[in-house]
Amino acid sequence: MSPSTIIAILLVLLTCLWSLISASSKSKHKKLPPGPRSLPIIGNLHMLGNLPHRSLQGLAKKYGHIMSIRLGSVLTIVVSSPKAAELFLKTHDTNFASRPKIQASEYISYGTKGMAFSEYGPYWRHVRKLCTLQLFCPAKIEVFAPLRKDELGVLLRKLKKAAEEGGVVDVSGHIGVMNEDITYRMVLGCKRDDRFDLKAIVEETFFLAGAFNISDFVPSLTALDIQGLTKRMKKVSKTIDQLLEKIIDDHEQVAKTTSGKQGKHEDFVDVLLSLMNQPLNPNDEQVHFLDRTNVKAILLDMLTAASDTSASSIVWSLSELLRHPRVMKKLQKELQTVVGMDRMVEETDLPKLDYLSMVVKESFRLHPVGPLLIPHESIEDIAIDGYDIPKKSRIIVNIWSIGRDPSVWSENVEEFYPERFMNNNIDLRGHDFQLIPFGSGRRGCPGLQLGLTTVRIVLAQLVHCFNWELPTGMLPQDLDMSEKFGLSMSKAKHLLAKPTYRLL
Secondary structure (H helix, E strand, O other), rough: HHHHHHHHHHHHHHHEEEHHHHHHHHOOOOOOOOOOOOOOOEOOOOOOOOOHHHHHHHHHHHHHHHHEEEEOEEEEEOOOOHHHHHHHHHHHHHHHOOOOHHHHHHHHHOOOOOOOOOOOOHHHHHHHHHHHHHHHHHHHHOOHHHHHHHHHHHHHHHHHEEEHEEEEEHHHHHHHHHHHHHHHHHHHHOOOOOOOOHHHHHHHHHHHHEEEEEEEEHHHHHOOOOOOHHHHHHHHHHHHHHHHHHHHHHHHHHHHHHOOOOOOOOOHHHHHHHHHEEOOOOOOOOEEEHHHHHHHHHHHHHHHHHHHHHHHHHHHHHHHHHHHHHHHHHHHHHHHHHHHOOOOOOHHHHHHHHHHHHHHHHHHHOOOOOOOOOEEEOOEEEEEEOOOEEEOOOOEEOHHHHHHOOHHOOOOOOOOHHHHHHOOOOOOOOOOOOOOOOOHHOOOOHHHHHHHHHHHHHHHHHHHEEEEEOOOOOHHHOOOOOEOOOOOEEEEEEEEEEEEEOOO
C-alpha cells in the first residue's frame, strides 16, 4: 500500500472520528458561545491567516465578544472585549489560570518546568512567587539600573557617531543588540558569548515557542511532523541544554574559587543557584525542590520573554513618533522642560514624564507585543455570561482587538493619539481591562515593571538626545507599519532613520 493511500485512509478515519466527537460535544455542551462553522479535522484553522489577531477580530464582529472556534480538535474560546476579559481573567481567574500543553513547551521548556507554560498548581505558584520576590522585586530592578544605563550609553554613543557621519541607521537592529546585551548580562551575567551563538539560539527558541504547530491542534498528525518543527525542537533543545549547563558550571566554579560574590547576586543565575535544593514550599504536604533542571527551565523562560519584547515595543513607539511629528515635538518639549538640554534622562526622571507615559500607553494600545497573550486553559466546566465553557477549553484573549474597539476607545480608534489618556486613570498593569498588554490576574507578566522601565528609559533617551528623520524622500505616512506575527508581534520591516544629536 502506497504512502498516499495510507494518508488518504487516515484522513477518512480522522474525519469520521471528528464527526463523532463533534456530535458528542454539541449534545453535551448545548450552550457553547456562537462561532463559525468548522471543517472536519482542521476545524477553523484555515480562517486564521498570517495575522490571527486581525482575522479573529473580524470573526468577533460577526459572532460576538465571546466566541467559540475549533482549532483542529481543540475547542477555543476567543475573548474580544474588556468586559469579557474581566470575566475570564479576574472574576473566574482561578478556573482559567492554567496553560494548555503544547509540543514546544514539552521539548524546549524541560517538560513545562519553567513558569510561562506550566500548568496551574502548587509547583507553578511557588515558582511564580520565587520569581516575583527574588528576580523581579523593586530592589532587584534597582540593582540593575547601572547595567541598563551602561548598555544604553553604548547605544547612544553609536548613534551619536552615526549622526556625526550623517548616515541613516538601522534603528531596529541597534535597539535589538542593546536589549540582548541587557538581557544576557541581567540573566546570565555575560554579554553575547563567542562560544555560543546566543542570538541564534534564543531566536530559534522564540520562533518555535510561537510557531503555529499543527501537532498542537491535530495530535494524530504529530508522528508525521509535517512542518518539521519537532525535529527543530529536539535540535535546539539539545543546544540550549549545553549552553545553560556551561553557564551554570561557570557560575558554580566562580562561586567555589571566590567564596561567592560577597552576598550580592549579580544575575539571575546566581539567585537561582543560591536557592537550589531548598524546598520551595516547606509548609505544604507535597514539597517541591528547585533542582538543576528547574533552574535551566526558569532561565530559558527569562531569556525568551525578554529577548524581543522590550525591543519591539521601543521600535513600535519610535515608529509612531516618526509618523506623528506633532507628538514627537510635544514629547521633546516635555523632556526639555523636565530634564533640560544639558544632561541625559535618568530613571529617576521617569515618574515626572507624564506625556511619555501617555505615549507608551498609546503604543501598547495599538501595538501590544503579545496581541493574543499566551493562551489560558479552563480547569473545570463553567458557565460564563450564559455560555457553557467545557473543561480543557483553550482561551485566547485578543487584546489587539480590544485596543482597537471603537465602543471602548470612541472616535479615531486607529489614530495614534496619546492625549486620549489625559485626565483618566487607565493603567496598564492589569487592573483596567481596556489596556492589558502584560496580561492580568494570576498569569499576568511578573516582569511588568522591569519591561516598562526599560521601554520608558530607552524611548525617552532616544527622543531626548536626538532629532529623527526618515530616509530621504520618505514621508511620515509612507512608513511601513506592517506586522510580523509570532510569540511576540514585531515590526515586519526594520525601522531606518537618520539621527541628529540635539543636546548641548
